[in-house]
Amino acid sequence: MNTSETAVTTEAAHDDHDHPSDAKYIQIALLLGIITAAEVATYFVDIGVALIPVLMIMMVVKFFYVASWFMHLRFDSPLFTKFFVAGLILATTVYLVFLTVFEFWSKG
Amino acid sequence: MTDTAVETTRPIGVYTRPKGGGGWRDWVTTVDHKKIGILYGATALVFFVVGGCEALLIRLQLATPNGTILGADTYNQVFTMHGVTMIFLAAMPLAAAFGNYLIPLQIGARDVAFPRLNALSFWVFLAGAIFLNLSWVLGGAPDGGWFGYAPNSGIIYSPSVGMDFYAIGLQITGIASLVSAINLTVTILNMRAPGMTLFKMPVFTWMMLVVQLLLVFAMPVIAVALFLLIFSRQFGANFFNTEMGADPLLWQHLFWIFGHPEVYILILPSFGIISEVIPTFSRKPIFGYEFMVFSGIAIGFMGWGVWAHHMFASGIGPLSVAAFSLSTMFIAVPTGVKILNWLATMWGGKIKFTAAMLFAVGVISMFTIGGLSGVTHAMSPADTQQTDTYYVVAHFHYVIFGGIIFGLFSGFYFWWPKVFGHMLSEKLGKINFWVMLVGFNMTFGPMHTLGLQGMSRRIDTYSPGFGFELWNMVASIGSFIIATSVLIFVINVIVSAVKAKGQPHCGPDPWDARSLEWMTPNPTPEHNFDEVPVVESLDEFWHRKYGTDEEGRIVRVATAEEVCQDGSATGVHLPSPSYWPLVFSAGLPLVGLGLIFSLWLTIPGGIMMVGSLFAWVFEPVDDPDGPHGHHDDSEETATEEAPVV
Amino acid sequence: MSEAATTEHPTNTGISHNKLAMWVFLGSECLLFGALISTYLLYRNEFHTGPAPGDIFDIPFTSVSSFVLLMSSLTMVLALSALKRGDIRNNRLWLLTTALLGALFIGGQVYEFTSFVREGLGFTTSPFSSAFFTLTGFHGIHVSLGIVMLMSLLISSLRGNLKEKNSETVEIVGLYWHFVDVVWIFIFTVIYLVPNPTS
Numbered sequence: 001m002n003t004s005e006t007a008v009t010t011e012a013a014h015d016d017h018d019h020p021s022d023a024k025y026i027q028i029a030l031l032l033g034i035i036t037a038a039e040v041a042t043y044f045v046d047i048g049v050a051l052i053p054v055l056m057i058m059m060v061v062k063f064f065y066v067a068s069w070f071m072h073l074r075f076d077s078p079l080f081t082k083f084f085v086a087g088l089i090l091a092t093t094v095y096l097v098f099l100t101v102f103e104f105w106s107k108g
Numbered sequence: 109m110t111d112t113a114v115e116t117t118r119p120i121g122v123y124t125r126p127k128g129g130g131g132w133r134d135w136v137t138t139v140d141h142k143k144i145g146i147l148y149g150a151t152a153l154v155f156f157v158v159g160g161c162e163a164l165l166i167r168l169q170l171a172t173p174n175g176t177i178l179g180a181d182t183y184n185q186v187f188t189m190h191g192v193t194m195i196f197l198a199a200m201p202l203a204a205a206f207g208n209y210l211i212p213l214q215i216g217a218r219d220v221a222f223p224r225l226n227a228l229s230f231w232v233f234l235a236g237a238i239f240l241n242l243s244w245v246l247g248g249a250p251d252g253g254w255f256g257y258a259p260n261s262g263i264i265y266s267p268s269v270g271m272d273f274y275a276i277g278l279q280i281t282g283i284a285s286l287v288s289a290i291n292l293t294v295t296i297l298n299m300r301a302p303g304m305t306l307f308k309m310p311v312f313t314w315m316m317l318v319v320q321l322l323l324v325f326a327m328p329v330i331a332v333a334l335f336l337l338i339f340s341r342q343f344g345a346n347f348f349n350t351e352m353g354a355d356p357l358l359w360q361h362l363f364w365i366f367g368h369p370e371v372y373i374l375i376l377p378s379f380g381i382i383s384e385v386i387p388t389f390s391r392k393p394i395f396g397y398e399f400m401v402f403s404g405i406a407i408g409f410m411g412w413g414v415w416a417h418h419m420f421a422s423g424i425g426p427l428s429v430a431a432f433s434l435s436t437m438f439i440a441v442p443t444g445v446k447i448l449n450w451l452a453t454m455w456g457g458k459i460k461f462t463a464a465m466l467f468a469v470g471v472i473s474m475f476t477i478g479g480l481s482g483v484t485h486a487m488s489p490a491d492t493q494q495t496d497t498y499y500v501v502a503h504f505h506y507v508i509f510g511g512i513i514f515g516l517f518s519g520f521y522f523w524w525p526k527v528f529g530h531m532l533s534e535k536l537g538k539i540n541f542w543v544m545l546v547g548f549n550m551t552f553g554p555m556h557t558l559g560l561q562g563m564s565r566r567i568d569t570y571s572p573g574f575g576f577e578l579w580n581m582v583a584s585i586g587s588f589i590i591a592t593s594v595l596i597f598v599i600n601v602i603v604s605a606v607k608a609k610g611q612p613h614c615g616p617d618p619w620d621a622r623s624l625e626w627m628t629p630n631p632t633p634e635h636n637f638d639e640v641p642v643v644e645s646l647d648e649f650w651h652r653k654y655g656t657d658e659e660g661r662i663v664r665v666a667t668a669e670e671v672c673q674d675g676s677a678t679g680v681h682l683p684s685p686s687y688w689p690l691v692f693s694a695g696l697p698l699v700g701l702g703l704i705f706s707l708w709l710t711i712p713g714g715i716m717m718v719g720s721l722f723a724w725v726f727e728p729v730d731d732p733d734g735p736h737g738h739h740d741d742s743e744e745t746a747t748e749e750a751p752v753v
Numbered sequence: 754m755s756e757a758a759t760t761e762h763p764t765n766t767g768i769s770h771n772k773l774a775m776w777v778f779l780g781s782e783c784l785l786f787g788a789l790i791s792t793y794l795l796y797r798n799e800f801h802t803g804p805a806p807g808d809i810f811d812i813p814f815t816s817v818s819s820f821v822l823l824m825s826s827l828t829m830v831l832a833l834s835a836l837k838r839g840d841i842r843n844n845r846l847w848l849l850t851t852a853l854l855g856a857l858f859i860g861g862q863v864y865e866f867t868s869f870v871r872e873g874l875g876f877t878t879s880p881f882s883s884a885f886f887t888l889t890g891f892h893g894i895h896v897s898l899g900i901v902m903l904m905s906l907l908i909s910s911l912r913g914n915l916k917e918k919n920s921e922t923v924e925i926v927g928l929y930w931h932f933v934d935v936v937w938i939f940i941f942t943v944i945y946l947v948p949n950p951t952s
Binding site: 221222286290291293294297298299300304324325326327328329331332333335336339340343344345346347349352353354355358362365725 | 764765766768770773774777778780781782784785788789792795796798799801876877878879880882883884887905
């Protein structure tokens with residue numbers, strides 16, 4: 001797992017962007033922790049039909065924060081985002097169709 | 109830039125890099141994309157012949173009613189291995205051969221992004237291929253069809269070790285494909301010559317980029333399907349166990365989610381090849397370059413939305429059938445765009461019917477027939493009638509043989525001088541084409557009729573009196589004519605090589621070609637380009653040879669010799685060879701055999717793999733004493749000795 | 754992972770080969786985990802005569818181990834940020850912490866698996882059990898591989914080979930690590946928290 005020689009040239013390009021400070025990372029981790037606590041709370045508190053949408057929203061928010069801050073997608077080359085989002089969208093679409101063909105949603 | 113933590117101190121023991129030394133050592137430790145391309149091509153041609161012999165056995169068995177040449181069980185193994193071999197061990201690696209050899213040359217690079225991983229891809233592929241074929245002598249070949257439907261592939265219906273070899277062997281070749289796909293994707297995106305924007309890349313490179321992206325996203329799906337099969341067979345998992353409520357259609361879906369993109373993984377390289385051949389021999393630029401590229405991308409995208417058309421007869425419900433029927437009809441549109449563009453490229457051109465051009469025209473015409481019969485499958489009522497009959501066999505052979513194999517042969521005749529420095533005989537080449545065309549149509553044309561008459565595929569024999577006799581006999585004779593044409597090709601290769609011995613190499617530009625790879629001498633020198641060219645236009649090489657006069661007429665402004673580099677540069681830094689790709693790959697089949705026969709075998713296999721990974725990581729970027737090692741060339745400054753891990 | 758061939762020019766995209774390759778690989782991994790998760794979802798009701806997911810999942814326990822993995826993502830970015838500052842000591846500290854948190858997560862998974870087996874949910878009990886163990890097992894193997902990579906980085910650092918200018922190597926391992934984390938974010942919600950069938 002050597003870093004490639006080309007790292008030399010690219011590091012210079014990317015270090016111009018200010019990477020967030022450690023304090024910012026800790027803030028985000030706190031936020032993620034709070035959301036996780038809220039997710040777990042839904043197991044103990046009945047919130048009725050809102051449960052699944054709420055869970056999904058919290059999941060997406062957590063996913064988004066890790067990908068954009070910890071994985072640096074918001075500071076890095078858009079090409080990375082393209083590859084990752086391509087994989088995500090493709091996987092989501094294909095497997096949603098897959099489950100639909102199996103009539104998963106009506107089986108519950 | 110060499111003042112790094114890992115100094116260029118002499119590494120110890122096995123951590124030195126091989127120095128080559130000529131002969132076979134050069135080949136087994138090579139990381140040169142051209143040598144790897146040749147290795148891919150040679151190996152794949154061997155397996156093409158193996159798969160062809162399996163096809164001949166099938167045709168011998170079916171030539172007459174109540175055939176007795178193969179028993180039913182052997183027949184199952186032969187047709188399964190015919191499909192697996194032709195798709196995974198012949199067509200895909202042949203595309204990889206062209207891709208490996210040509211992509212760096214077409215984009216003006218000296219090698220791929222990860223040369224050692226490139227070697228790894230080849231050796232892993234070879235390991236998987238040998239592993240699959242070992243099944244013949246270790247308890248029986250796979251017998252569940254190339255798409256291995258559950259539960260037929262399960263331990264109950266297929267108790268021999270064949271399907272274990274299938275699942276593990278394809279897993280191994282899948283690793284090779286995935287690694288190679290990531291490697292070539294990075295190569296194309298990152299290593300283009302100055303000035304070569306994405307939309308100045310040759311169509312072949314574009315199509316290969318689409319193929320690599322399809323591989324990147326499709327290989328994990330088949331990997332999961334194969335893992336489910338391995339776990340079911342080896343560890344008693346219940347993925348396809350209907351008694352416990354599992355749904356065997358799970359396999360079919362996963363397989364075809366991979367399988368339909370796979371169809372485009374197979375055909376797009378061929379489309380790319382003929383998109384280089386047709387403009388060259390029509391003496392015109394490709395018609396509608398952007399349409400060509402975008403239709404390729406569109407095919408890549410839409411290929412993900414049609415998988416269930418392989419499953420119309422499996423009871424997936426009317427809504428799904430209707431949706432997938434529609435999407436399947438739509439995917440014919442971008443393919444049609446391509447065919448029209450090729451025709452428009454030829455239209456009004458000064459066409460030269462060389463062997464390569466003949467094969468390219470063969471692709472257009474034969475693939476169109478296969479494409480049209482494919483559209484008939486999109487209509488699900490018709491498909492329900494045709495499913496699992498010889499009509500389907502006819503269809504996909506028109507696509508795969510007529511589309512892919514003809515395209516690959518076109519590529520052989522076109523790029524042979526590039527790779528070996530001498531031409532193949534055009535005369536034998538043309539004979540090769542016509543014999544193949546006749547044999548191909550005789551073999552697969554009648555299968556349409558047989559299928560519509562109701563002959564099902566995969567049956568090992570049939571009774572007289574159904575009206576199958578005549579067309580089966582015609583098809584069997586045709587298959588031997590195809591075999592003759594392949595033999596003519598082999599003779600051509602040998603005869604041309606013998607004739608070229610002692611002769612000077614052919615000039616750099618035998619075809620008056622258009623793209624960058626022809627700017628290097630033939631055969632390509634080890635370092636590819638003396639000087640990386642600066643690209644200004646699509647068909648850069650052609651534009652350096654031709655300009656326009658005052659009246660706008662195209663005139664020759666330079667000879668090929670003036671434009672081409674002479675390959676005389678010395679001291680160009682190239683990556684050093686390595687043992688570890690080979691050692692790592694040799695460990696994989698041992699692990700596979702261990703899973704099937706005795707877990708003890710996984711230990712040496714595992715040690716080889718883990719050990720070679722560490723050796724891989726810790727071996728120096730260059731051997732200080734190696735032939736390519738020292739950066740004694742002035743242009744070579746920015747090489748940093750890589751830090752470990 | 755390997756050396757570049759043409760080192761004399763910067764890349765067209767301005768991105769290093771290694772990092773681009775890792776992102777392409779992660780795109781590919783989306784399809785892998787997608788297939789495993791879909792297979793699980795398809796079979797979550799097929800528990801045959803064995804325990805159902807709703808009977809057997811221990812949500813409080815899994816919540817703790819999910820939290821552990823989430824926090825390991827924080828320590829991973831802190832390791833990278835320390836190295837970028839040239840702070841080798843803190844870099845080692847955070848790399849070690851990340852690996853330990855990962856190991857803690859794996860330990861939790863081993864405990865979870867053994868207690869499931871004790872409660873009658875073996876790999877071959879039902880389609881549900883096969884799919885569950887395969888999905889979470891694949892994730893566990895990914896975490897374990899990540900731990901191996903982190904330890905290799907640490908060893909490399911102790912040998913004095915991991916410096917500020919190698920921070921991209923740490924970043925690439927980090928990308929893998931965070932990806933494994935986001936997969937678990939998905940698994941935790943969809944497999945554990947969404948109300949599960951009981952027998």
